[in-house]
Amino acid sequence: xxxxxxxxxxxxxxxxxxxxxxxxxxxxxxxxxxxxxxxxxxxxxxxxxxxxxxxxxxxxxxxxxxxxxxxxxxxxxxxxxxxxxxxxxxxxxxxxxxxxxxxxxxxxxxxxxxxxxxxxxxxxxxxxxxxxxxxxxxxxxxxxxxxxxxxxxxxxxxxxxxxxxxxxxxxxxxxxxxxxxxxxxxxxxxxxxxxxxxxxxxxxxxxxxxxxxxxxxxxxxxxxxxxxxxxxxxxxxxxxxxxxxxxxxxxxxxxxxxxxxxxxxxxxxxxxxxxxxxxxxxxxxxxxxxxxxxxxxxxxxxxxxxxxx
Amino acid sequence: xxxxxxxxxxxxxxxxxxxxxxxxxxxxxxxxxxxxxxxxxxxxxxxxxxxxxxxxxxxxxxxxxxxxxxxxxxxxxxxxxxxxxxxxxxxxxxxxxxxxxxxxxxxxxxxxxxxxxxxxxxxxxxxxxxxxxxxxxxxxxxxxxxxxxxxxxxxxxxxxxxxxxxxxxxxxxxxxxxxxxxxxxxxxxxxxxxxxxxxxxxxxxxxxxxxxxxxxxxxxxxxxxxxxxxxxxxxxxxxxxxxxxxxxxxxxxxxxxxxxxxxxxxxxxxxxxxxxxxxxxxxxxxxxxxxxxxxxxxxxxxxx
Numbered sequence: 062x063x064x065x066x067x068x069x070x071x072x073x074x075x076x077x078x079x080x081x082x083x084x085x086x087x088x089x090x091x092x093x094x095x096x097x098x099x100x101x102x103x104x105x106x107x108x109x110x111x112x113x114x115x116x117x118x119x120x121x122x123x124x125x126x127x128x129x130x131x132x133x134x135x136x137x138x139x140x141x142x143x144x145x146x147x148x149x150x151x152x153x154x155x156x157x158x159x160x161x162x163x164x165x166x167x168x169x170x171x172x173x174x175x176x177x178x179x180x181x182x183x184x185x186x187x188x189x190x191x192x193x194x195x196x197x198x199x200x201x202x203x204x205x206x207x208x209x210x211x212x213x214x215x216x217x218x219x220x221x222x223x224x225x226x227x228x229x230x231x232x233x234x235x236x237x238x239x240x241x242x243x244x245x246x247x248x249x250x251x252x253x254x255x256x257x258x259x260x261x262x263x264x265x266x267x268x269x270x271x272x273x274x275x276x277x278x279x280x281x282x283x284x285x286x287x288x289x290x291x292x293x294x295x296x297x298x299x300x301x302x303x304x305x306x307x308x309x310x311x312x313x314x315x316x317x318x319x320x321x322x323x324x325x326x327x328x329x330x331x332x333x334x335x336x337x338x339x340x341x342x343x344x345x346x347x348x349x350x351x352x353x354x355x356x357x358x359x360x361x362x363x364x365x366x367x368x369x370x
Numbered sequence: 371x372x373x374x375x376x377x378x379x380x381x382x383x384x385x386x387x388x389x390x391x392x393x394x395x396x397x398x399x400x401x402x403x404x405x406x407x408x409x410x411x412x413x414x415x416x417x418x419x420x421x422x423x424x425x426x427x428x429x430x431x432x433x434x435x436x437x438x439x440x441x442x443x444x445x446x447x448x449x450x451x452x453x454x455x456x457x458x459x460x461x462x463x464x465x466x467x468x469x470x471x472x473x474x475x476x477x478x479x480x481x482x483x484x485x486x487x488x489x490x491x492x493x494x495x496x497x498x499x500x501x502x503x504x505x506x507x508x509x510x511x512x513x514x515x516x517x518x519x520x521x522x523x524x525x526x527x528x529x530x531x532x533x534x535x536x537x538x539x540x541x542x543x544x545x546x547x548x549x550x551x552x553x554x555x556x557x558x559x560x561x562x563x564x565x566x567x568x569x570x571x572x573x574x575x576x577x578x579x580x581x582x583x584x585x586x587x588x589x590x591x592x593x594x595x596x597x598x599x600x601x602x603x604x605x606x607x608x609x610x611x612x613x614x615x616x617x618x619x620x621x622x623x624x625x626x627x628x629x630x631x632x633x634x635x636x637x638x639x640x641x642x643x644x645x646x647x648x649x650x651x652x653x654x655x656x657x658x659x660x661x662x663x664x665x666x667x668x669x670x671x672x673x674x
Contacts, residue, residue, distance in 0.1 A: 082470045082567070083577040092465035093477055096458045096552065103547035104484045106506040107495035114495065168389055171382045184662055185390040190669075191658035192397075193606035195624045196651040199631070200400040203640050211399070214415040242393065247669070254670050274378060303490040307608040311628055325490050332494040333613065341494045348491045356486045 111349070114342035133343040142319060143327070143344070150302060150324045153237060158297040160241035162290070165248030170278055172249075173256040183253065190246040194307030201239040202312045205231075225313070229320025232313045236321050239308050240301055248293050255289035256282060295359040299352060324348055404428070404645040411641040423641065431645035435626045436619070443541075444605055444623040444653075450542040451604035452597050459551030459596075460589070464581055466552075467559040468567065481549045489544065490609060497613050500540050504530035536620045541611055545604060551596050554668075558592045559585070595668030598661045602654040623650045 115133055117126035137143050172182050189197070204210050205225055212223035225232040259282060267277050306325050309315060315322035315330060322330075325348065332341030403411045404427050405420040431437070465471075466478050489496065499505055508530045511517045517528045534540030562585070570580045611622040621629070627650045631638040658665050 082468055083571075083580075084470050085577060086471065088577060089465035089469040089471045089474070092461045092469075093481075096462040096481060097477065099458065099543060100481065100484050100547045100549075102499060102503060102506055103496060103544045104487075104492075107492045107499050108487065110495035110498065111492055164389070168386065171385055174379070174382055182386050182390070183666075184659060185386075186393065187662070187666065188655060188658055189393055191602055191606075191654040192651045193608065193624055193654065195606075195608045195627050196647045197396070199627060199643060199647045200396050202631075203403060203638075203644060204396050204399050206640070208414075208637065209403075209412045209416070209640050211416050217414055242396065245393070250666055250669055254666075274375065299488075303488045306490055307624075310608070310612075311631075328491075329493065329609070333497075338494055345491050345494060349487055352487055352491060 108349070111342045111345045114339050115346045118339050129339075133339045134346075137340060137343045137347070142322070145319055146322045146324050146327045149233065149319075149321060152233060153240065153305065153321075153323055154298050154301040156233075156237040157240035157244060157301045158294060160237065161244035161248050161297060162293055164241070165245050165252050165293075166286070166290070168245075169249050169252030169256055170282060172253060173282075174274070186249050187246045189243055190250070192243065194243065194304065195311050197239055197243060198308040198311035201235060201242070201308075205235045205238075225317075227317055229317055232317060232321050236305075236308060236312060239312065240305060244297055244300065248297070251289055251293055252286065255286050259285050292359065295355050299355050302348065302351060400644045400647055403640050404648055406641055408639055408641060411639075411644075412637075424645075427641045427645040428649065431630070431642050431649060434642065435630060435646050435649075437623065437626065437646075437649060439619070440621060440623045440626045443538075443620065446538055447541045447545075447607075447611070447622060448601050448604040448653075450538065451545045452600040454542060454546045455551045455600055456593060456596060458546060459549075459553075459555050460581075460586075462552045463555035463559055464577075464585065467556055468577065468580075481552055484547065484549045485553065489548075493609065493613070496544055496610075500534040500544065500614055502530075503532040503534050503540075503543070534614065536615055536617050540614045541622070544610060544614075545607060551600070554592060554596055555589070558589060562588065591664075591667075594661070594664045597668075598657055598665045599668035601657055602665075605654045626650075 113126070116128060116130060118129045118133070119126055168186060172186070202225075205212065205223075207213060207216055207221075207224035207226060215222040216224070221227065223231060225235045263281060264277060267281055272280065302323075303325055305323050306329065309321055309323050309326040310329075313321040315326050324344065328341050328344045328348065331337045331344065335341075399416065399418075402417050402420050405422065405424040406413075406417055407421070407423050410417055410421050410423075462481060466474060466481075502508070508517075508528070511520075511528055511530075520526055520528050534543065566584060567580070570584060575583065606624065607622070608624045608628070611625045612628070615621045615625060618629070627643075627646050630643045630646050
């Protein structure tokens with residue numbers, strides 16, 4: 062998650078040009094060289110190669126790569142499996158985002174009331190962010206296991222009443238809960254930071270005018286949190302499109318019957334298990350496009366709203 | 371608190387307690403599972419209270435997973451990623467903020483565009499690069515005809531190879547290839563007053579001296595915040611280590627954890643697996659709880 066889409070605030074600060082600077086022609090290049098080398102080899106080259114692979118096909122007898130134009134994309138878009146993967150990705154992304162943002166907003170509003178021990182409440186609510194996706198995936202898989210988990214008792218009443226390894230809806234539900242469980246903590250930190258930056262004078266003035274806590278929540282806190290809200294929405298969506306790999310791989314491996322075959326998991330499965338590099342590359346390009354779009358939305362629209370604070 | 375509302379305060383505490391407990395439930399159940407034997411963990415309905423086998427399960431998970439060497443690998447990777455990112459980020463941000471040079475803005479954007487695409491979406495070609503990290507350079511030599519030229523002139527067949535699979539460098543380097551830290555450092559450097567730079571120059575300090583004696587000591591807070599975030603991030607990596615460690619002995623803790631459950635239909639020994647999960651999540655959890663202040667600060671700052 063700290064792969065960090067950090068485009069916030071870049072543009073406003075470009076005019077913060079320094080006058081007092083060093084002028085040695087060679088040194089700055091030496092200083093950025095390590096970083097440039099590493100992003101060239103592990104970022105720009107692979108990204109470029111993804112584009113090449115997406116438009117070519119490897120010859121089965123090793124005759125190099127043949128240019129095939131958009132054919133790989135046509136194959137991806139004509140595959141029913143791909144569209145079902147897009148559909149479940151959207152269900153997962155929307156489900157986790159709504160759940161995680163809603164719960165975090167509610168909690169932050171209450172912690173911000175500065176009830177006694179709010180510092181301790183903060184620890185009690187942010188620690189899930191530290192738990193790795195595979196660990197929490199494993200734990201949720203056990204908790205919702207059909208034979209050993211909390212719902213195992215349902216299966217003794219009526220067989221197969223709950224089984225995420227057979228029922229796609231159950232599997233998706235389990236995945237969304239695990240994803241939201243992880244994101245709640247993260248969103249909470251940001252909502253709380255946002256709330257605590259609201260000037261106290263504003264809240265006190267409203268209280269003096271007779272506005273109760275609920276009224277202040279509705280008319281001051283929630284509207285002033287709008288930028289944070291949109292920011293988190295973009296981050297949550299991005300995160301659930303990319304970072305969900307660990308959860309899916311551990312909990313469901315895309316099953317049952319592709320019910321949880323999220324886009325990022327499908328790229329991995331097609332590329333490394335199906336050895337269809339061109340197909341996986343084409344799918345990567347689509348997902349990259351989606352990420353660029355989300356970043357653009359964040360940069361373009363969310364940034365604007367930031368000024369209103 | 372703006373006004374006294376005892377009833378609302380009570381409700382607030384109640385709601386917070388409820389949510390804190392709700393967040394804790396899965397981990398509590400995992401802990402309980404790790405304290406029972408195989409029969410206890412498969413009991414219906416599920417056990418809510420711990421049993422006597424906690425340490426047996428922990429040591430069983432520890433030996434079965436070979437966690438001693440897995441922890442070592444994960445620790446080296448996490449520290450490597452943290453240190454590597456901090457050093458690279460600081461140097462790059464220093465060059466971008468404190469120097470006047472052509473192409474400064476181009477380099478700035480080249481670095482910051484990497485924030486947009488996480489490793490997951492370019493995973494397949496990144497893997498190809500890891501199989502031979504010098505592949506980009508080889509390809510450039512091939513395309514520009516230099517390979518041919520060198521062979522004609524010197525009679526040497528240029529074949530650059532640096533296999534990163536199953537190596538520590540292979541685990542660390544691709545995770546460093548983002549700009550998270552550079553961005554944070556840039557934000558921090560922009561707050562350094564210009565007078566400080568002027569004063570340093572007047573005292574005859576060169577840029578490197580300025581970096582070492584002024585910026586590094588001043589950036590302690592930034593560094594601590596970044597380090598906690600990066601350590602947790604690196605320790606929790608899963609997809610990349612899964613691909614790059616094809617030999618089981620080279621696996622990280624997270625990859626090992628995923629291998630503790632049999633693929634296919636076999637029922638997992640949940641008591642051992644849950645003990646393994648608790649072990650695997652302990653180091654980052656300890657960091658977050660002990661360094662809570664830095665962690666929160668780092669989290670909020672890296673995204674801004």
